[in-house]
Amino acid sequence: MPRRVDEPEARPKAFDDLVLGHLDMLYAVALRLTRNPTEAQDLTQTTILKALRFHEQFKEGTYIKAWLLTILRNTFINDYRRKVRHPTFVELSGTEPAPPTS
Numbered sequence: 001m002p003r004r005v006d007e008p009e010a011r012p013k014a015f016d017d018l019v020l021g022h023l024d025m026l027y028a029v030a031l032r033l034t035r036n037p038t039e040a041q042d043l044t045q046t047t048i049l050k051a052l053r054f055h056e057q058f059k060e061g062t063y064i065k066a067w068l069l070t071i072l073r074n075t076f077i078n079d080y081r082r083k084v085r086h087p088t089f090v091e092l093s094g095t096e097p098a099p100p101t102s
Contacts (some may be wrong), residue, residue, distance in 0.1 A: 011055050019051050022068050029069065033076050043079070047072040 026047055030040035050071050051058075058067055 011052065015055055015058070016052065018064055019048060019055075019068065022065060023048065025065070026068060026072055029072060030076070033072075043072065043076055046075050050075065 023044065027040055027044045030043040030047070031037065034040045034043060047068065051068055058064065
């Protein structure tokens, strides 16, 4: 049975180790961008998943740190644009008491 490209066995373990070696740096940058630890964790995880999934697009000899930061930045920008286009709405039924004013 042929293996799928995104299966871990299809990637060299050295590539996985190389990407995971930049995990702390990616989280630090994500935290600066999002200013929220939970969102930074999600952004870092998404970046790592995309890097591992699209490993065949990484060109040997390219600076991997720059490649990973590009993925992180583009993911952050796309998520931001999606949030701006579809803001979170809270439906109020009208039965909630108004907050007290001081």
